[in-house]
Amino acid sequence: MKIETIDCNLIAAYTKSGIFPYKLGIYLYIADGLLIDTGSAAILKKTKFLLKKENINCLALTHVHEDHTGAAAWIKENLKIPVYLNNNSITEASMGTKLPLYRKLVWGDREGFAADPMPAFIETEKYKFDVIDAPGHHKDHVAFHEKSMGWLFTGDLYVSRRQVVAFKDENINDAINSIKKILNLDFDTIFCGHSGVHKNGREKLKSKLDYFVKLQGEVRELEKEGLGYKEINRRLFPKKNLWSIISRGEWSSLNMVKTV
Known part of the structure; x- marks a missing residue:
């Protein structure tokens, strides 16, 4: 996993998920204790070290797809932090996925997890x-x-x-x-879940x-x-x-x- 410091309080972590030739890149970001998306279940072994090492206070998910929520159940159980998700996706998130084969190969099925309703804004110490x-x-x-x-x-x-x-x-x-x-x-800067920092x-x-x-x-x-x-x-x-x-x-x- 490649880890890049973007700002003194922001890091970007990058790796690829899947098996050859079905591999796609994933980025996750940690900004002053806020984790934005988790990557897939297939990369959880790679991300666990980072997630344990960093002082993460809460997780915010852009959407419920398995390549962005694959570690959410593990985070909820082990880090004991809020896991924010759009209110309309909370029921779907509570159920594990049964993916088509190609998505299993690339991302892996994710476990169901108990998401918390997304607030209007998320405030950290600095942002x-x-x-x-x-x-x-x-x-x-x-x-x-x-x-x-x-x-x-x-x-x-x-x-x-x-x-x-x-x-x-x-x-x-x-x-x-x-x-x-x-x-x-x-x-002026966008942080994409797959193509990185622009x-x-x-x-x-x-x-x-x-x-x-x-x-x-x-x-x-x-x-x-x-x-x-x-x-x-x-x-x-x-x-x-x-x-x-x-x-x-x-x-x-x-x-x-x-x-x-």
């Missing part, structure tokens, strides 16, 4: 993080904004400028609205918004021509994505087309 509703990647997704530092912890809202696959429950229209709202906030975060989020809006327009124009979703998907994404094949469509460009 105040406002909780911002940011649906899109997940309907109950949130981001954490530290205005005085210009920090925005985005979970899976950003990931990359250009997205080519989406989960079946992802909603690109919601993501467009969330990014538009977030761009009204005062920040100093020019505002510009990158704006690029992703432009990409989504362009995709939205292209889909609507092809709909006017009478094309169905599958044909539109073939036109706009002619190359088959490996993850679409492995996931049998659970993670695909077709899911993006359907929601715009």
Whole structure:
């Protein structure tokens, strides 16, 4: 696990989850005792040392997906700290996952855990993080904004400028609205759950918004021509994505087309 000091009170921890060739990167952040996301169950052996070593006072989860909550049950049981999650996801979190094979290989099933209702803001000794509703990647997704530092912890809202696959429950229209709202906030650095720290975060989020809006327009124009979703998907994404094949469509460009 690679650990980087971003600020005297903020560290970023990075590793990869899964087995070759199904490995994807994960970042988790600790800011003045606040842990933001936990990574997957598959990396828990790597993260336990860090979690025991650091003085963690509470955990805040951007959303309930297993690659962000995999260690939540262990943390709740062993560190005895609050585990904050969007209120609407608390019931889902209490149940363990039964994942498709490809997600088990990459992330691993997570145990159920007792989450605490997400407050409007989380205050540490040095920072105040406002909780911002940011649906899109997940309907109950949130981001954490530290205005005085210009920090925005985005979970899976950003990931990359250009997205080519989406989960079946992802909603690109919601993501467009969330990014538009977030761009009204005062920040310059974003902290992504998978692609790490981006100093020019505002510009990158704006690029992703432009990409989504362009995709939205292209889909609507092809709909006017009478094309169905599958044909539109073939036109706009002619190359088959490996993850679409492995996931049998659970993670695909077709899911993006359907929601715009």
